[in-house]
Amino acid sequence: MPDLSIPRHVAIIMDGNGRWAKKRLLPRTAGHKAGVDSFVNTVDTCSDMGLEVLTVYAFSAENWNRPKDEVGALIELMVNGINKYEPEMMRKNIKLRLMGDLSLFGEKCRGSLAAVQQRLSNNTGMVLCICLSYGGRQEIVNAVNELIKEGKTSVTADDIAGRLYSSGLPDPDLIIRTGGECRTSNFLLWQSAYAEYYFTDVFWPDFDKKELMRALESYSKRQRRFGR
Ligand code: FPP
Numbered sequence: 001m002p003d004l005s006i007p008r009h010v011a012i013i014m015d016g017n018g019r020w021a022k023k024r025l026l027p028r029t030a031g032h033k034a035g036v037d038s039f040v041n042t043v044d045t046c047s048d049m050g051l052e053v054l055t056v057y058a059f060s061a062e063n064w065n066r067p068k069d070e071v072g073a074l075i076e077l078m079v080n081g082i083n084k085y086e087p088e089m090m091r092k093n094i095k096l097r098l099m100g101d102l103s104l105f106g107e108k109c110r111g112s113l114a115a116v117q118q119r120l121s122n123n124t125g126m127v128l129c130i131c132l133s134y135g136g137r138q139e140i141v142n143a144v145n146e147l148i149k150e151g152k153t154s155v156t157a158d159d160i161a162g163r164l165y166s167s168g169l170p171d172p173d174l175i176i177r178t179g180g181e182c183r184t185s186n187f188l189l190w191q192s193a194y195a196e197y198y199f200t201d202v203f204w205p206d207f208d209k210k211e212l213m214r215a216l217e218s219y220s221k222r223q224r225r226f227g228r
Contacts, residue, residue: 005220007173009053010046011129011195013187014039016179016203023203029073034205036081043085045209047092047126053169054128057187061101061135079109082130086116093125099165100134127169136189139164166191174219176212178204194226 014035021031039056046054058078064071082096089096096117102110113132143163147155161167171191175184180201184192198215200207 006049006051006216007219008051008170009055009172009174010051010216011055011057011172011175011188011192012042013057013175013177013179013185014204014207015177015181017205019179020203020205028070029077031203031205032074032077036077038205038207039081040085040088041208042212043094043128044088044092045212047094047128051126053172054126055099055131055166055172055188056129057131057134057185059100059132059134060186061133061138062186064104064133075105075109078130078132079112082116083112086119089120089128090123093123094120095123095125095127096120097127097129097165097169098132099129099139100132101138102132104133129166129169131165131187134165134187136184136186140190160190164190171195173224174198174215176200176215178202178207178211194224196222196224 017031017035018028019031020034021028024030039058042056043054059074063074066074098113098117102113105113140160143160144155146163147159152159166188171193172188172195174197175188175192175195176198177183178200180199182199184197188195196219198218200211200215202211
């Protein structure tokens with residue numbers, strides 16, 4: 001492995017599952033299934049590398065508008081995937097943080113996810129943030145509404161940052177988007193202020209360790225000036 005300056009926090013927009021499946025004449029859900037495998041492999045690699053935080057965009061607030069069957073299958077795959085992966089996360093000392101409007105998920109699903117999060121809550125290794133029913137604008141709006149409820153009439157950037165799902169975590173240094181699109185899609189709008197972006201045409205199920213190293217290598221060559 002080349003000598004890389006490892007970022008503290010990597011965030012990933014996992015895109016291209018549907019096209020990966022289409023290319024193989026498979027149903028879209030087969031792409032999501034392969035996407036779960038890719039997710040598990042990526043979490044393993046990032047934890048082994050000593051990353052502090054990994055955030056993944058698993059299900060956006062807009063994804064509810066997809067066909068009902070696909071939404072149902074995707075949620076089932078993700079919830080089962082997280083449950084199945086729990087023992088490994090425990091072994092790797094990974095802490096889980098779910099970010100998004102979980103109230104929109106069914107009670108059973110919500111309960112099962114909250115229970116996994118709770119069981120991993122004393123872990124001290126990498127923090128794995130999974131964005132579910134997440135939208136960056138909604139996150140900021142929620143934070144502002146919370147501040148209004150607290151009676152604030154004027155706020156600081158720290159006040160807002162402290163009420164986001166990501167409160168207390170460092171901002172992402174590197175945001176990777178797979179699947180060929182070059183947009184941010186309402187992901188970590190506040191937290192991405194000084195993030196480096198890396199876009200790749202590789203579909204998410206094909207994003208393996210080699211591709212991750214490519215992204216990290218590109219990041220390590222960049223000079224971050226934070227506006228200075
Ligand atoms: C975008 O591909 C991907 C998603 C909407 C789902 C991402 C979720 C996973 C990879 C699973 C994560 C797993 C866990 C356990 C959290 P797309 O369907 O938009 O692909 P397309 O743009 O090619 O149609």
